[in-house]
Amino acid sequence: MNISTEMLHIRVDDHGAQPAVTPLYQCSAFSADSAFFYSRKANPNVSELEQVVAALEGSEHALAYATGMSALYMVLELLKPGDSLVINRLIYGCSYKLFQRYAARLGVQLSILDLSCAQGLAALPAKVDMVIFETPTNPFLKDIDIQAVSTAVKSINPQALIVVDNTWATPLFQKPLAWGADISLYSATKYFSGHSDVMGGLVMVNDQALYQRLLEGRFYSGSILTPHSAWLLRRSMQTFELRMERHGKTTVQMLNYLKDLPYIERVYYPHIDGKQLTGYGGIVFVDIRRDLVPVYKTFTRSLRWFGTGTGMACVTSMVAQPFSGSHASMTDEEKALMGIGQGLVRLCFGLEALEDLQDDLLQAFQTAEQATRQ
Numbered sequence: 001m002n003i004s005t006e007m008l009h010i011r012v013d014d015h016g017a018q019p020a021v022t023p024l025y026q027c028s029a030f031s032a033d034s035a036f037f038y039s040r041k042a043n044p045n046v047s048e049l050e051q052v053v054a055a056l057e058g059s060e061h062a063l064a065y066a067t068g069m070s071a072l073y074m075v076l077e078l079l080k081p082g083d084s085l086v087i088n089r090l091i092y093g094c095s096y097k098l099f100q101r102y103a104a105r106l107g108v109q110l111s112i113l114d115l116s117c118a119q120g121l122a123a124l125p126a127k128v129d130m131v132i133f134e135t136p137t138n139p140f141l142k143d144i145d146i147q148a149v150s151t152a153v154k155s156i157n158p159q160a161l162i163v164v165d166n167t168w169a170t171p172l173f174q175k176p177l178a179w180g181a182d183i184s185l186y187s188a189t190k191y192f193s194g195h196s197d198v199m200g201g202l203v204m205v206n207d208q209a210l211y212q213r214l215l216e217g218r219f220y221s222g223s224i225l226t227p228h229s230a231w232l233l234r235r236s237m238q239t240f241e242l243r244m245e246r247h248g249k250t251t252v253q254m255l256n257y258l259k260d261l262p263y264i265e266r267v268y269y270p271h272i273d274g275k276q277l278t279g280y281g282g283i284v285f286v287d288i289r290r291d292l293v294p295v296y297k298t299f300t301r302s303l304r305w306f307g308t309g310t311g312m313a314c315v316t317s318m319v320a321q322p323f324s325g326s327h328a329s330m331t332d333e334e335k336a337l338m339g340i341g342q343g344l345v346r347l348c349f350g351l352e353a354l355e356d357l358q359d360d361l362l363q364a365f366q367t368a369e370q371a372t373r374q
């Protein structure tokens, strides 16, 4: 035997190791006898994460993807040319662009409706195969009655798929499948991760046949989450409830403060009905006073504790302008149709002390106001 051959095959027998947490299975391939087979199909870290999030959601199945966008893309892949897709008017900018581009390329009929009201539901097209919406919506945090949408759509086509992007409510506060959705979807990059250090997407379903179709699509597209990202997300899940509790508490205490701040004209917060939506995390929208819009940059540059990156829903606080950030890929006309102007600001409250965040906002607004006089 040659030492170079032996070196290639030396392995520690880890069966007796009994690690406190599941180690990272940073491997692409498994033995031919293993159920995991190949990490494009399944991997122990991905499977463990899927079991954890399915338990939290109360769903039969969970599938993990590389990003939230890839999860959305793979759901769209359930459509075929000639199908009809309905989306809600208020939606994340990149999702909007994805649906628009996908529908145009695949010959899918795209309808954009306000699904939060009876008039919107009455305008559903005669043929509908999939409906996708967020609730609460990004932007403006409008609530959509999942059961009402599901009932209206299924009365037209019982086979139509209801897809809820539940990223902002999280499964801790809203369980779309229990209200008639077929698919509950997440950007795990947000609260699931919570630390701005990993990207991921999640799709939860109950139906076995739908699960198999999605599983196959993920295997052939290679859109599965990496083992390392799964390991990080699994670790983040250990503090998910604690983090959300703190985000939510800070935000509720912030609401009154924001309403009384003379620099803010309006605060947007979702309606927590205690049924469909039982709580909420730490993202709100505000309309800043018109005269402060030209000095928005002075405001953000003066902030000490709020970051301005695209990250949100994480342990540190963030401020962003949807017009130039989350919805920047849309045209000005499209943004106007959503009601997104330059005075709309998104605030994400992290885990910092409440007083520090309040003081920081106050001093930054004061500095911005002074800048309007210069």
Ligand SMILES: Cc1ncc(COP(=O)(O)O)c(C=O)c1O
Binding pocket: 067, 068, 069, 070, 092, 095, 134, 138, 165, 167, 168, 186, 187, 188, 189, 190, 199, 200, 201
């Ligand atoms: C509601 C919502 N859905 C989906 C996505 C896309 O997720 P990702 O950035 O993980 O691809 C985002 C990203 O901001 C989002 O806000």
